[in-house]
Amino acid sequence: MEQLQHFTHEHMLSLVQLQPDHTNENSDKEDEDENEDKDEVVVEDPLVGKCEMCKEEIYSFHRSYYSCKDCDYSLHKFCAELPTTQQNHPLHPGHNLTLSQNFQVQDPDVNFIETFDSEWICHVCEIDRTMFYNYHCYICKFTMDIVCATMSQQKMNHPSHPHQLQRDLKWLTSHCDACGKKHSGVFYHCTTCLWFRIHLDCALLPAKLLIQKSTNGSFSHLHLLTLYYSPFPYIEQKAKFFPRCRVCDEFFTGNRWYYGCHKCQYYTHVRCATSGPEEAFMSIIRPGGHGMTYKNFKDGDHPNLIHCPFPDESANLLTHQFANKGELVINETIDGQMLSHQHPLILVKTLLNESVSLNDPMKRVELLCDGCVRPITALPFYKCSQHNCGFVLHEWCTRLPFEILDHPDHPEHKLVLLPKMPGNLLGVFLCAICRFYCNGFAYGCIECKYYVDINCGFIPDVITHEAHPNHLLLRFKASAHQPKQGCKACYTYIVTPLGFHCPTCDFNLHTECALSIPRTIRHKFDKHPLSLRYYPAENYSSDYFCEICEDVLNPTKWFYHCNMCASSIHTQCAPVKLECERSTSSWINCSIFAYYNVKFGGRYKMRDHPHLVMFVQGIKDDGQCIVCDEPLQYEMIFKCFECKFALHFGCEEPDVLVIPPT
Template identity: 30%
Template sequence: MFNHEHPLDLIDLWAEQLQHEEEYDEEEDENLDLTAQQNFQCFCDICDKNIEWVHRYYYKCSQCNYVSHKFCAELPETLEDICHVGHTMCGTDVLVSGRYWECSICGRESGWYIKLRYYCSLCYFNVDIDCITKMLRTNIIHHPSHKHPLVYINKEILCMCDACGKEHKGIFYHCPKCAYSFIHSHCAFLPKQLHIQHTTNDFFSHIHPLSLAYSFPYADQKSKFFPLCRVCNKKFTNQNLWIYKCEKCIYYTHLDCATSRNEPFMSILTSPGTLLDLHNICAFLPKEITHASHPNHLLSRVQDMNHSLCRMCAYGSGLSKFAFSCHSCDDFHLHTSCALLVPETTMHKCDKHPMKLRYYPVENHKSEYFCEICEGEFDPNYPFYHCDECMQSVQLVLRQYFSMKHMRMPPGVAVAEPFIGL
């Protein structure tokens, strides 16, 4: 409807990516950067709203900077049954000068500038371009998570989002062909790739960008030993929810965890290498500690692990009367012996370098993990020793009961309250 003086070309923002996906395998070209198209943004000259990657198609003038949404450029010249008395309404981009006018639907005022609208010259019924696109359900996005186009719902609703699994009130997109598909606008426009340090105020970090995945199938979770979210340390309970993951490491996060901006958790640290004056550890166990295996939350001393397993040795409460538990994460527990006695480094004849204790999968280590001693595959989400130079690993097996006599605090364990030892 809204004519432009020059011819317009229809641009497909997905064309370049689809071509690259056909021509290149991920392993062959890891440095291929497709984020430029996915981060594409410009303002539509018709509605003044963003044109983004999920809209997929837009019109562009080859002779000037004029651009528009595909659905804006293809709006009809006249509309029927919009005016309250049934008149035919005409679309126009004329300059309305000398007075303000209000949209007869939303009540929003226009100013002393060019404002695109549909109007009825008989009853002075005006409708702005935003209300028209909502009423015509023409605000459509082509999202890679779904095989059908998703349509903008023209009013705020309270609904469960099928992307993040959380209940939201706001604007949703849905599929008219699949009644169950509802995606909140915040999730629909999430970036295809992000650095978690940018979205969590540097509280969580990872050296590689995380990619948006539109599901986490059970088979994939099983092949990676059912990894936990690296932010909240909880399970991925619904395989159909979106996640952020690292394509080069075993690193996965929930959608809302990767994009949260929580305040840093309180952490009171002792100086590195401090060893504490303790003769009777049972009498003077600290009430709270921070531990390298769970650095973002405080661990509190408890007597009952509620039949849960220790995240270090994978054994239950029988090995120790006391334990350290995280109140923020219901399923994180450490035996006091596992938390305080396991050395941070060790030497073994299979490797000439010191091996460091790891609590999570190693960055840039995409393949399976095998123990250099027993040659068996192990789950890297449980502690293991690893040599960064030789890329060799040894699984940590804590089957014996730790003696509590003459206990010493190893480096890396921080006491969260002052206490006096004998």
């Protein structure tokens, strides 16, 4: 009936038609509005009002309800149309049930009905009620509230499921098939697919929302996220390198709903994107996730705290600790013998009339320090006084301490500065911390044959990192603490001796990933600086591939990206060694270039070979080693550019002697 005069209200009630609150967003993934932004969010509240009879909410999926135009009074349609007497109700067949607002008892000996206002219990749902409409059987003393009496009429059509959903008879404590969480309260189930059951809160989730970091209105993602009711397809996950939830950092498994923005590869679990029906636009910030973290330290307590990533390729731990800030007098000349070099070193304060140029990847000019093997990008620096010798050092690398006491990975003995690894070919050694080859300066314990590169000699106790802001990252020893999850930069397990982690968030980084990947790099193929990214770029829906090695790129691992040119580079393909640009590769698991600490170049004389050879990294065209017949690609090799002579760096035979040319 369009109009109804109900006995509970003095005014006429009008029937109001409602539209379903959901539309299935799964079918129009490609049709998402490209111009959506947070200012255009329209919150369609599924809550319409409250029924004055059953005291429960009226939702848009109820399709219609009765309302008073003169005052704020509403009734469910099925509550308003309840008869005063029910015959053969499914929950109590055989006897008549009488509608009442109070608890009533009839004396069997006399025709007398006594009314009580005290608390009573519904015999169906076993909930305590007071002053609540109910149906009562005077013969059996059976009483049920009108919520249970109308249960068969409480249904919904939900876009997540092809069949109509029926409300469960009682309040349940069960896992929800939408979010996977354990809920207590009202559930709806499918009478055809008996396994399908969703909690009312999940059934009312908005089809689109903006995920927030906190209640201050700061949004962690620019675009609206769309609710997808079907599980994240395995094929699609595989194509996107199995993305993780941006809030909890866990994978997407099972038949769970999720929120996603496919244009930005931004995905979250339903349970992570929403904290409840009353706060549907407030994301849960979980420990260990990517959400906003609140600062857990005071700056005054850590005056020399290292903030990573370092700004560019020239900065490192040594610049932080030993760079001259105008406090010391810089010598014009230093004795090279102090650094195991046969010639004196002179200070270069200007490049006028000099035969060397600062490192500049845009001009394909490389100048690497022989101490830390990092680019020299600023004046002053030291170079060998001999014109034909290419030995150069950062100014701060000449002031390294000659001893390190109590190194965190080798506290038993002191480590001594070794400008040239004794007895090693070209001074190449394997660092005990980062496990990378190095031919720069080292700190070592000769007694234990323990050697580390000079950067790993000064690993700090604590750092901060832009990828996990506001929390301190503490150094840990892998032998004493094994994190549950791998490195957040490269997603491999931390098997190196030392690493950094946030103890409250299970956020972990390799030492080399934390300290050796700069914030920006420059490349000759892009006129703009490329910035380090920790997640896929926004508004970039195409596939990622590396501009250097031309392999596919997993944007869930750290990578470099230029928003203006839409170009990307693996972090391990970043051009720290210009002569290796053609031969870098993403084959290694770590995020660092395999020979990050190796200075290639130099011409050498080999006995039994007529030409000079160069110390380079092998490429595919170099073929196989003349000694072991294994491929030379990606390896350190000696190569003759006048003939096809080439062999692995480690394959020199006893009768092969490497002699620096005169």
